[in-house]
Structures are given as C-alpha cells and as structure tokens.
Amino acid sequence: MNGDRVIGGYALRRLLGQGGMGEVHLAVTPTGGLAAVKLIHPALAGDPDFRRRFEREAAAARRVARFCTAPVLDAGIDGEVAYLVTEYIKGPDLAQAVREQGPLSGGNLEALAVGIATALSAIHGAGVIHRDLKPSNVLLSPLGPRVIDFGIAQLVGADSMASRSLLGTPAFMAPEQVRGEPLTPATDVFAWGGVIAFAGTGRLPFAGGSAAADLYRITHEAPRLEGLDEGIRGVVERALAKDARLRPTAAQLLAELVGGGTRLATATEVVERTWTGTVTADVRGHAVDVRPGTPGPVDVRPGSGAPGSVDVRSGALGPVGVRGGATGPAMVSPSVAGRRRRWWPWAVGGGVLVLAVVAAIAVPGALARQNWPYEAGFSDAWEVGASDGGSASADGSGYELTVRPGWRLWKSAPVTEPEQGVIVSAKATLEEGTGEYGVWCHGSAGSGDRYEFGVNGAGKVSIVKRRTGTEGKTLYGPADAPKTAANRIVAECGRSGDKATLRMWLNERLVAEVSDDDSPYAPREAGVHAASSASEQTRVRFESFAVRPAAGG
Structure with a gap:
C-alpha cells in the first residue's frame, strides 16, 4: 500500500500494473476523484531527450478527443519522476x-x-x-x-x-x-x-x-x-x-x-x-450473490432462452452487480446458479454511456446522416440571456445557469425526444451555492411539465415530477449519494405499458429506479435545470449534454 506517496498532487493508492516504461497506479486527484497515474522509469525520466519528447507527446495526447479512449488529464515531471495522468477506466482488458x-x-x-x-x-x-x-x-x-x-x-x-x-x-x-x-x-x-x-x-x-x-x-x-x-x-x-x-x-x-x-x-x-440492448446473462461471479427477492436496484427476470438463463434489461445491471440496501426487488430464477458466466459487462452498461461515434469524425454515407446521439456544443440554439430567475450563458464548450435565491431555471435542448424513450446525460459542476441541478426529460420549457433528475450541494439525489405552478411530486428521494464537486448525471425516461419508467445514474452508479402511472408524461423535450436555495444564489456549469434513444422502445 502506498497511499502516502503523492506525485504531482495525485495521492497514489495501489499498483494497477507495470510494464516496460514504468508503473501504473490508481490515484486520488486533488479534487477527490480517481485517476490512473503512469510513472515513467527514473532512468528514462532523467534523460533530457526523453523529457523533451515527453512534453511534446503528452501535449499531443491531451488533444485527442475523449470518446472511446482513456483521456489524458494531466502530465508533468515531479523531481526526477515523469508522470502521465489519464481517466481511470474500471473494467477488464x-x-x-x-x-x-x-x-x-x-x-x-x-x-x-x-x-x-x-x-x-x-x-x-x-x-x-x-x-x-x-x-x-x-x-x-x-x-x-x-x-x-x-x-x-x-x-x-x-x-x-x-x-x-x-x-x-x-x-x-x-x-x-x-x-x-x-x-x-x-x-x-x-x-x-x-x-x-x-x-x-x-x-x-x-x-x-x-x-x-x-x-x-x-x-x-x-x-x-x-x-x-x-x-x-x-x-x-x-x-x-x-x-x-x-x-x-x-x-x-x-x-x-x-x-x-x-x-x-x-x-x-x-x-x-x-451496449444497451437486452442480453442473456448469468449472474454468478458478481460482487454479491443475487437470489430471489434480494433487494437491489436491478431488473433481472427469468430468461426465455436456454434453461438457467436470465434477461438483464437495459441499464439494470452495472459492472459489479447488485448493491445491498438499495430499493427495488430483484427477480432472479434460482436455476441460474450453476452456469458459467458468459456476458460482457461493457455491453450491459445501459444508460450510463454517452456515445460519440459520430462526433468529430467526418465519414461518408449512412454515418453522416444520423441524428443520434445529439451532443450539445452549447452554441446551437441554446437559450441565453437574463430573466427574473437568473441568467443563462453559453461559450461553445459549456453552458452556465446562474439562479437567483428562491428561483428555479430549466432550459430545453434544441432537439425533440425520440418516441421510444430517451437517455439524457450531462456533466456539471456546482460553481457557487448549495442548490440543486441536473437534467430533465419528457417535458417542455413552455408548459413546465417535466421529470427532473437532480443532485444538490449536500449530495442528495431526487427524481421529481414537476408542473408549473405546483410544488412538484417527489417520486424518489431525497437520498444520500457521494458528494463531489463535478457530477455526471444520466437519466432514462421510458415506458412500460401505461407507466413511465424512470432511472437515474450518478457518476456511473445506478441510484434510483421508479415508475409513474399517474397521467405520465410523454416524450417531448429534454434539457438541464438548476435551482437555488431561498437564501443564496446558485451557479452551475454544464460541461457536456447528450440525448440518445433508449433501447427497446
């Protein structure tokens, strides 16, 4: 254990691997997040020619678009140690x-x-x-x-x-x-x-x-x-x-x-x-055993295929399986226990992903004609300007909502939701105040109808059904979640019969799953929202926003 070693402001926690160039460590960032830190062998780091190459190539690597890679977050030389910091990717190679x-x-x-x-x-x-x-x-x-x-x-x-x-x-x-x-x-x-x-x-x-x-x-x-x-x-x-x-x-x-x-x-x-479709899976080998009636935020049903199979619905199962103590029943056939695990966790991630296959790549034919996923550049018709409740501004790389005390702002993305259901995601930072912020779907900025998925400065998450002129109906929460400065919020609004099915992820963890059968809202618009407390202003910066169809329909 090397938790007391700090390189470039990153506290090293444990060794992830080593190779010809050095070691890779799991580390805690200065803001409390996780990252992978590659330490270059001292024999290389001390070479002046290597240092010049390191600075040049690290700068080039940081220009690589983030989708489908482990983006380079930082690089430097701390004494005689050269280090490269990338996003920590959880999963097997x-x-x-x-x-x-x-x-x-x-x-x-x-x-x-x-x-x-x-x-x-x-x-x-x-x-x-x-x-x-x-x-x-x-x-x-x-x-x-x-x-x-x-x-x-x-x-x-x-x-x-x-x-x-x-x-x-x-x-x-x-x-x-x-x-x-x-x-x-x-x-x-x-x-x-x-x-x-x-x-x-x-x-x-x-x-x-x-x-x-x-x-x-x-x-x-x-x-x-x-x-x-x-x-x-x-x-x-x-x-x-x-x-x-x-x-x-x-x-x-x-x-x-x-x-x-x-x-x-x-x-x-x-x-x-x-990555989001229904797959046949075996749950044996997860962090905890899933048994009939076990509590957990999953939706695992007896499969229709071979004996012992189960269906894992889109977004229902994360990479480590069921977390004890969360709400919602897990329904699993007892016969699954004996089979060898043959599912791919990255193919079951459901609503926790943002696809960027089309973004920043110009290719001909069918790919260029696709409208999904929609990914905001925050310069394409997002509303800006001031109102009684506060102001909205965009600079192309981000979208900022400043909310006056006691007010709530919600803004629509310039896209109409797909009919079969939607997954909405955003990464946001609470820059000022302790208010609430997040994404919404199945709504309209004009009418005020919407399902809001939010997190506040105290780390509480909630799902609220809102309508202009009302207090809103809380469908889930407020519930505790890990408190971080920046949060990635993912919401899924789907339909099961006459009910709206709602799921929420926070920083790639499924935190809520509820349904609404009381005149549920239908697909219309999606967007972002922020609300202040009664006594202080709130300012939230959205770094990314995406909308894509939910799987299944």
Missing part, C-alpha cells in the same frame, strides 16, 4: 476478458470493432500514432471499449531498453514495424485487424510458436482468420494487408463497418444495440 469468457461474436464483436476504430480516428486526428495497440491496451468499461496508452510507445527512443521491451510481444506489429521502417497511422490499422481477429477467435492471427516465427508470419504469410464472423472478416483482411498503402484509414474502417461493408446500418445503431 480485452486480453483478460477473452481469456476468461471466450471470444466475442455478433453484435458484441461489431461494437468492439466500431469502438476501437472510433478511438483510432480520434487519435490519428490529433496527429498521434498509437504504435502499440493490442488487447491489453483495450479496456472493456461499462461505457464500452476504451483504448489506452496512445502516444506512449513513441515517447521512447529507438535505442532505449524500454523501446526494445515494446517488441517483446510482436503478434500485433505491422510488417513495416518489423522491418524497422517509418511508421504511419496505417500501422495502427494493421494492429486493429489483429486485435479484432483475436477478439473474434481467441487466437493470435500470426502465432507461430516463437517471436521469430511470429515476425516471419507477419511479413510473409496470410493471417489465420478461421472462425471469425463472416460479417466482419473482409474488413479485417483489408486491415491486415501487408502493403500499408492498401489498408483503409481508421475513418474508412468506420465507414465500411457502418455502411455497406457489413450488415450494420449505422455506427450509432451497432453501439446502441449492443
């Missing part, structure tokens, strides 16, 4: 997942392929080449696949010991990499092909029994792709072309995956279907 649960297929494999191609597009768009894409550098988080360590490999000089250590696992190297030729983004595309082949078959595509045999096969032989889904095999074959000039770019991979190259219609469709 792809190599571990395939080893423990077997290969992926169907929608899971397709979603993985789209997610990694999206990450490469973002990385290449920032002028960075990953150079070391492999299954252990793909984390399967509840939000989907995340690519880590981009830009790290190129920090090391070609003659250094760390650089040579990177060649220790050659299975995903491109032919030009084996020959020592200059690398391009096409090198990462070759690695993408190898990673997807491994994910879909459980085998290394060029395995020959030794490192030398692997290198020979990479440069001279065709990959072994037997057993890989036919729908994606052709794309992988083109990515594994020996000649780098014949490989598609990352953006072209995306276009082919979501266009006519496979049976998928759009990138949004594949990720929504596999």
Whole structure:
C-alpha cells in the first residue's frame, strides 16, 4: 500500500500494473476523484531527450478527443519522476476478458470493432500514432471499449531498453514495424485487424510458436482468420494487408463497418444495440450473490432462452452487480446458479454511456446522416440571456445557469425526444451555492411539465415530477449519494405499458429506479435545470449534454 506517496498532487493508492516504461497506479486527484497515474522509469525520466519528447507527446495526447479512449488529464515531471495522468477506466482488458469468457461474436464483436476504430480516428486526428495497440491496451468499461496508452510507445527512443521491451510481444506489429521502417497511422490499422481477429477467435492471427516465427508470419504469410464472423472478416483482411498503402484509414474502417461493408446500418445503431440492448446473462461471479427477492436496484427476470438463463434489461445491471440496501426487488430464477458466466459487462452498461461515434469524425454515407446521439456544443440554439430567475450563458464548450435565491431555471435542448424513450446525460459542476441541478426529460420549457433528475450541494439525489405552478411530486428521494464537486448525471425516461419508467445514474452508479402511472408524461423535450436555495444564489456549469434513444422502445 502506498497511499502516502503523492506525485504531482495525485495521492497514489495501489499498483494497477507495470510494464516496460514504468508503473501504473490508481490515484486520488486533488479534487477527490480517481485517476490512473503512469510513472515513467527514473532512468528514462532523467534523460533530457526523453523529457523533451515527453512534453511534446503528452501535449499531443491531451488533444485527442475523449470518446472511446482513456483521456489524458494531466502530465508533468515531479523531481526526477515523469508522470502521465489519464481517466481511470474500471473494467477488464480485452486480453483478460477473452481469456476468461471466450471470444466475442455478433453484435458484441461489431461494437468492439466500431469502438476501437472510433478511438483510432480520434487519435490519428490529433496527429498521434498509437504504435502499440493490442488487447491489453483495450479496456472493456461499462461505457464500452476504451483504448489506452496512445502516444506512449513513441515517447521512447529507438535505442532505449524500454523501446526494445515494446517488441517483446510482436503478434500485433505491422510488417513495416518489423522491418524497422517509418511508421504511419496505417500501422495502427494493421494492429486493429489483429486485435479484432483475436477478439473474434481467441487466437493470435500470426502465432507461430516463437517471436521469430511470429515476425516471419507477419511479413510473409496470410493471417489465420478461421472462425471469425463472416460479417466482419473482409474488413479485417483489408486491415491486415501487408502493403500499408492498401489498408483503409481508421475513418474508412468506420465507414465500411457502418455502411455497406457489413450488415450494420449505422455506427450509432451497432453501439446502441449492443451496449444497451437486452442480453442473456448469468449472474454468478458478481460482487454479491443475487437470489430471489434480494433487494437491489436491478431488473433481472427469468430468461426465455436456454434453461438457467436470465434477461438483464437495459441499464439494470452495472459492472459489479447488485448493491445491498438499495430499493427495488430483484427477480432472479434460482436455476441460474450453476452456469458459467458468459456476458460482457461493457455491453450491459445501459444508460450510463454517452456515445460519440459520430462526433468529430467526418465519414461518408449512412454515418453522416444520423441524428443520434445529439451532443450539445452549447452554441446551437441554446437559450441565453437574463430573466427574473437568473441568467443563462453559453461559450461553445459549456453552458452556465446562474439562479437567483428562491428561483428555479430549466432550459430545453434544441432537439425533440425520440418516441421510444430517451437517455439524457450531462456533466456539471456546482460553481457557487448549495442548490440543486441536473437534467430533465419528457417535458417542455413552455408548459413546465417535466421529470427532473437532480443532485444538490449536500449530495442528495431526487427524481421529481414537476408542473408549473405546483410544488412538484417527489417520486424518489431525497437520498444520500457521494458528494463531489463535478457530477455526471444520466437519466432514462421510458415506458412500460401505461407507466413511465424512470432511472437515474450518478457518476456511473445506478441510484434510483421508479415508475409513474399517474397521467405520465410523454416524450417531448429534454434539457438541464438548476435551482437555488431561498437564501443564496446558485451557479452551475454544464460541461457536456447528450440525448440518445433508449433501447427497446
């Protein structure tokens, strides 16, 4: 345990892993959050040439768009220690997942392929080449696949010991990499092909029994792709072309995956279907045993498939299963206990994700025509200006509500909710005061009808059904939640028969699940809200906002 060690203001808590360049630690940030801190070996950090490369490449890595990656949050040199801070991604890496649960297929494999191609597009768009894409550098988080360590490999000089250590696992190297030729983004595309082949078959595509045999096969032989889904095999074959000039770019991979190259219609469709759809799962192996009648914020029902299966509904089950003491019954068939676990946690994350497959990537065809997900830039017709209750302002990267004492403001996004239900998410910081803030759905800024999902400065969460001129009907809470300066709030408004079904996540944790059968509101508009206390002003800054269809309909 090394909790008393602080590097660059980050308190190191425990070792997550180590490799040729150094160690990775779970750390607590100066604001109390979690991050992954990579410490570079002192022998490297003390090299003046390395320090120059480190500053240059760290700055480039911080320009990479955040979707489908572990974004670089900070970097620096503390004494003789160089460190790189990234968002902490909870979940197994792809190599571990395939080893423990077997290969992926169907929608899971397709979603993985789209997610990694999206990450490469973002990385290449920032002028960075990953150079070391492999299954252990793909984390399967509840939000989907995340690519880590981009830009790290190129920090090391070609003659250094760390650089040579990177060649220790050659299975995903491109032919030009084996020959020592200059690398391009096409090198990462070759690695993408190898990673997807491994994910879909459980085998290394060029395995020959030794490192030398692997290198020979990479440069001279065709990959072994037997057993890989036919729908994606052709794309992988083109990515594994020996000649780098014949490989598609990352953006072209995306276009082919979501266009006519496979049976998928759009990138949004594949990720929504596999990350939020109903899956068949076995609950054995979770943090706690789920038994009939066990309390927990889940919705697990007997499955209609093979004996012993259960259906896990969209958003119902998080990556660690049921948390004791929360409200809501869990209904699980007793017969599930004996089967081997074969579900993918990142494919069940439900409403906790924000998809950015379309954002910042220009690809032709069907992908460019999609309207979902909507992601705010806060410059596209969001209301700004002052009123009796306060003011709203936007600067393109954020949206700020300043609320006078005793008032409440709610603002609509310039988008109409999809008919089948909606997932609304926002990341916000309480800049001033102790008031409440969050998102709302199934409402209208004009009428005042809406379901509000909020958190306040004291860490209390609630779901309230509001109508202008009334106090509002509390459907859930106020209930305690971890108190943080910045919060990510995700709300799902769906329908089950004649009832509105409402779920709320706070910082990727399901905190509430209720229903409303008293003249429930229907899909119309969604947006953000903030309210002050009676005695002091509240100011909230929304850093992101997104709307996407809920799964199922």
